[in-house]
Amino acid sequence: MTKIPTDLPRSLNKSISQLCPFSIGKINNQNHCAHYVSHMMGYEFSGPTCKNFTWADKQQPAKGATIRVDDVFKSCKLTGLLSAKPASVTECLVFVTLSSNVKKVGDRLFMGNNPRKHIGILQKGKVWNYSNSNNKVVSDLQAAFITKFTRAYKKTGTTVEFYYGTFV
Numbered sequence: 001m002t003k004i005p006t007d008l009p010r011s012l013n014k015s016i017s018q019l020c021p022f023s024i025g026k027i028n029n030q031n032h033c034a035h036y037v038s039h040m041m042g043y044e045f046s047g048p049t050c051k052n053f054t055w056a057d058k059q060q061p062a063k064g065a066t067i068r069v070d071d072v073f074k075s076c077k078l079t080g081l082l083s084a085k086p087a088s089v090t091e092c093l094v095f096v097t098l099s100s101n102v103k104k105v106g107d108r109l110f111m112g113n114n115p116r117k118h119i120g121i122l123q124k125g126k127v128w129n130y131s132n133s134n135n136k137v138v139s140d141l142q143a144a145f146i147t148k149f150t151r152a153y154k155k156t157g158t159t160v161e162f163y164y165g166t167f168v
Contacts, residue, residue, distance in 0.1 A: 003167060004091060005040050005121060008128045011137045016130065019137075022050040022057040022064065028135050033118050034072050036130035036137060037093065038065035040121060043168060047071045069095065069119045070111040076165030079109045085164040093165040094122045094129075094142075096149040098158050109163070116153045120145065122164070 016032040017025045019039050024030060035050060037043070043066045044051070051057050051064025066072055073079060073095055082094060097117035103110050111117065120129030120140075127145040131138045140148060146162060153160045 003041055005123065005128075008040060008121065008123060008139070011036070011040060011128070012139055013136050015135050020050050020065065021060065021062045022053055024050045024053040024057075024067065030067075031115075031132055032067075033120070033130045033132065034069040035065055035067045037119050037121055038067070038072065040128070041167065043072060043075070045071050045075050068113075069097075069117045070113055072119060072168075073109075073111040073163070073165055075168050077168070078166040079163055082162035082164045089164060089166060091121075091123045092167060094120045094127050094145070095163040095165060096146075096153065096160065097163075098153065099161045100158070102161065102163065111163075118149060 011019060016036060019025065020035065044064050045066045048067050049064035050067055051060065072093065076093065085092065095117065097111060098114055101112045101114040101117060118129065120127035122142065125142055126139045127142055128137065128139050150160045
């Protein structure tokens with residue numbers, strides 16, 4: 001069953017340390033965008049999670065959350081360019097990365113590990129995401145999110161692309 005988040009507003013302006021009980025949540029220089037999304041969506045896929053960051057974290061009873069954007073991307077059943085998102089998909093995950101970081105194999109898209117990647121949750125025209133530079137959760141209108149990350153990631157000779165992924 002797909003989880004549709006209902007509690008995103010409670011996370012606005014919070015730091016990851018207020019949302020995550022594990023030690024990685026207290027390290028501000030980490031990229032926490034997938035970490036935030038995974039806590040809000042309840043995603044704990046195979047691979048690195050906040051719970052398996054240290055041995056002490058592994059001993060805690062709380063559930064962990066996936067911390068890599070590409071691990072979340074590969075877990076989505078349906079992905080594609082955001083501009084080609086079916087009208088029936090009104091709420092979804094939104095990914096941004098360089099076009100060179102996504103490859104098509106057969107009928108599936110795969111995201112690589114280029115550090116220029118980000119994830120948010122699209123709901124009611126806003127993209128809820130973790131601002132790593134401000135160490136807090138923000139909510140951007142979809143158009144503003146696209147403008148912000150195009151400016152942040154665009155370098156000479158690169159193309160910034162936005163993708164959607166259905167909720168897992």
